Amino acid sequence: MDPSEQKLFTVLDYVIFGVLLAASACIGLYYALSGGRQRTTQEFLMADRSMHCLPVSLSLIASFQSAVAIIGVPAEIYSHGTQYWFIGCAYILGLLIPAHVFIPVLYRLRLSSAYQYLELRFSKAVRICGTLTFIFQMVIYMGVCVYTPAFALNAVTGFELWGTVLVTGLVCTLYTTMGGLKAVIWTDVFQTVVMFAGQLAVIVVGVQRTGGVSEVWKKVVEGNRISGLDLNPDPTERHTFWTLGVGGVFLMLSLYGVNQAQVQRYLSSRTERDAVRSCYVVFPSLQLALALSCIMGLVMFARYCGEDHTDKLRNSSRDAMVIYFVMDMLQGLPGLPGLFVACLFSAALSTISSAFNSLATVTMEDLIKPHFPSMSEVRATLVSKALALSYGLLCLAMAYLTHLMGDSVLQVALKIFGMVGGPILGLFCLGMFFPCANSTGAVTGLGAGLATAFWVGIGSIVTRTYNAKQLPPNCGVVLPSENATTALQTAFSDVMRRPSGLKRFYSLSYMWYSAFSCVTVILVGLIISFLTGPMKEEDVTPGTIYPLVEKLLCFLPEHVKTKLCCVSPLRRPSSEQQRLPPQHKERNGPTCPRQTPSPEESDRVSSEAYTPFVEHETVV
Ligand SMILES: CC(C)(CO)[C@@H](O)C(=O)NCCC(=O)O
Numbered sequence: 001m002d003p004s005e006q007k008l009f010t011v012l013d014y015v016i017f018g019v020l021l022a023a024s025a026c027i028g029l030y031y032a033l034s035g036g037r038q039r040t041t042q043e044f045l046m047a048d049r050s051m052h053c054l055p056v057s058l059s060l061i062a063s064f065q066s067a068v069a070i071i072g073v074p075a076e077i078y079s080h081g082t083q084y085w086f087i088g089c090a091y092i093l094g095l096l097i098p099a100h101v102f103i104p105v106l107y108r109l110r111l112s113s114a115y116q117y118l119e120l121r122f123s124k125a126v127r128i129c130g131t132l133t134f135i136f137q138m139v140i141y142m143g144v145c146v147y148t149p150a151f152a153l154n155a156v157t158g159f160e161l162w163g164t165v166l167v168t169g170l171v172c173t174l175y176t177t178m179g180g181l182k183a184v185i186w187t188d189v190f191q192t193v194v195m196f197a198g199q200l201a202v203i204v205v206g207v208q209r210t211g212g213v214s215e216v217w218k219k220v221v222e223g224n225r226i227s228g229l230d231l232n233p234d235p236t237e238r239h240t241f242w243t244l245g246v247g248g249v250f251l252m253l254s255l256y257g258v259n260q261a262q263v264q265r266y267l268s269s270r271t272e273r274d275a276v277r278s279c280y281v282v283f284p285s286l287q288l289a290l291a292l293s294c295i296m297g298l299v300m301f302a303r304y305c306g307e308d309h310t311d312k313l314r315n316s317s318r319d320a321m322v323i324y325f326v327m328d329m330l331q332g333l334p335g336l337p338g339l340f341v342a343c344l345f346s347a348a349l350s351t352i353s354s355a356f357n358s359l360a361t362v363t364m365e366d367l368i369k370p371h372f373p374s375m376s377e378v379r380a381t382l383v384s385k386a387l388a389l390s391y392g393l394l395c396l397a398m399a400y401l402t403h404l405m406g407d408s409v410l411q412v413a414l415k416i417f418g419m420v421g422g423p424i425l426g427l428f429c430l431g432m433f434f435p436c437a438n439s440t441g442a443v444t445g446l447g448a449g450l451a452t453a454f455w456v457g458i459g460s461i462v463t464r465t466y467n468a469k470q471l472p473p474n475c476g477v478v479l480p481s482e483n484a485t486t487a488l489q490t491a492f493s494d495v496m497r498r499p500s501g502l503k504r505f506y507s508l509s510y511m512w513y514s515a516f517s518c519v520t521v522i523l524v525g526l527i528i529s530f531l532t533g534p535m536k537e538e539d540v541t542p543g544t545i546y547p548l549v550e551k552l553l554c555f556l557p558e559h560v561k562t563k564l565c566c567v568s569p570l571r572r573p574s575s576e577q578q579r580l581p582p583q584h585k586e587r588n589g590p591t592c593p594r595q596t597p598s599p600e601e602s603d604r605v606s607s608e609a610y611t612p613f614v615e616h617e618t619v620v
């Protein structure tokens with residue numbers, strides 16, 4: 001039953017894969033020729049700020065759900081059991097906080113780039129540092145995304161590796177450059193559906209071929225793959241409830257709270273309410289995506305019972321084995337292998353298109369426009385398209401670099417999110433929750449956060465500390481006595497291999513990277529701010545602070561709160577009002593509802609005191 005021995009793909013499979021690419025390109029073409037024909041940066045980068053909640057929410061899922069998750073999560077479950085599934089707990093706070101903290105602040109400022117916030121709150125220097133950090137993160141990440149499916153398919157089916165990378169990169173560049181954010185969002189919708197369909201097909205056929213649900217369940221239980229809640233507080237333990245459920249919240253916040261790819265989708269929403277709602281819709285969909293990939297890992301285990309099939313592959317990674325499993329299941333069913341390949345590429349395309357578009361946006365808004373304030377709209381749009389194109393080509397180069405990394409792809413991607421995304425999250429938290437933080441503190445904090453994150457990250461790679469619980473490789477029934485001896489042996493070797501000193505620091509679970517670097521940024525930022533003279537209340541741009549303490553203490557009487565919070569960012573002395581620039585005219589949508597405080601706030605805050613500083617955008 002070696003899939004590589006048989007003819008895997010029929011004509012129908014190639015047709016299905018071709019339809020995916022053609023449909024994506026057509027959506028790009030459609031948005032290039034309809035609406036405003038992508039003649040303004042407002043349309044090309046912000047989709048005219050007219051998007052509804054549903055497409056935005058599907059697009060939000062698609063951004064960070066790539067082939068890495070489709071292949072990496074089943075591989076993780078197969079080898080280490082279902083502990084990783086507990087990351088689903090982190091989705092609760094990881095989406096509620098963006099919806100009710102980050103979206104209100106960022107949306108009301110009517111930004112184009114999330115990092116514009118950093119200039120409003122701190123200074124230009126902080127904005128540029130934030131932007132460069134983001135570019136660094138996304139450029140590495142998109143290399144991993146485009147390389148992963150091509151590599152795994154190549155190992156199993158002999159799909160031409162660099163040909164696949166090239167086709168993915170070019171098709172994606174094409175529709176991103178032609179159709180702008182509207183095309184990116186609508187292709188995401190279509191691709192998310194294909195992604196779910198492909199995973200579902202594998203699971204249904206897989207369960208059937210392994211002998212039904214009860215048989216699968218019996219085997220995964222025998223093989224000890226169903227993990228209970230691991231409450232071990234050790235931060236070096238790779239996956240526990242704490243690393244996944246708490247560390248995961250920071251990971252989710254760095255992605256869904258402050259990452260430009262996501263913030264841009266919130267900002268492209270018609271109203272703030274649509275943006276918040278789409279965040280709510282992400283929750284069940286993301287749980288579904290997680291469940292599908294975890295179940296796929298379990299079915300794969302039931303099928304092979306831990307037997308290693310990687311010897312039949314050109315490389316011996318678990319990631320490639322997932323594709324081997326899929327092709328083993330789906331062969332002989334015309335159309336289904338093609339559907340799964342389409343699923344993999346949908347996941348990859350939707351992620352890299354988000355990356356291209358968000359990278360073009362920040363480069364334009366944060367790095368180029370400030371230097372050419374009088375640039376014409378036609379020219380700005382042309383430059384934005386050129387940027388999307390260049391990032392597309394850069395992506396191909398980055399795929400080459402990924403070639404050199406040897407870790408599991410899931411771990412690589414999540415490490416990048418933690419090491420680079422965590423410090424950016426710290427920067428926004430410092431700005432939103434600590435009115436006293438100043439610009440010097442922010443820059444130093446970011447530097448310190450990045451430095452410590454890379455210290456741990458690179459340290460862990462160099463010293464190869466790897467703290468995964470070894471599960472029995474197969475699903476043979478374990479006798480009770482045997483079980484006890486193994487438990488003893490495991491406990492003993494646990495003590496023996498517990499590292500000390502720096503090595504222990506390097507073995508910090510990668511799931512803590514986001515939290516660790518975020519907290520480092522905040523602490524260092526606060527210390528430096530106090531040493532260099534904290535920001536004065538009246539110097540903070542209105543609307544850039546989230547009244548965290550006030551909200552948390554909402555149950556206390558008013559006069560106690562006034563005493564506790566020395567700074568109340570929502571109330572401004574009236575002299576402050578005169579310094580604000582006149583409210584700029586909005587292009588679409590009503591002005592009032594967005595700028596007025598939500599009902600619960602309006603009794604405490606006068607509405608003009610809430611009107612934030614608005615940076616002028618080029619409006620045609
Ligand atoms: C971002 C999370 C953790 C959200 O569940 C998940 O989608 C994931 O594990 N992503 C891995 C990165 C990727 O799929 O490209």
Ligand code: NA
Nearest residue numbers: 062065347351
């Ligand atoms: Na994706």
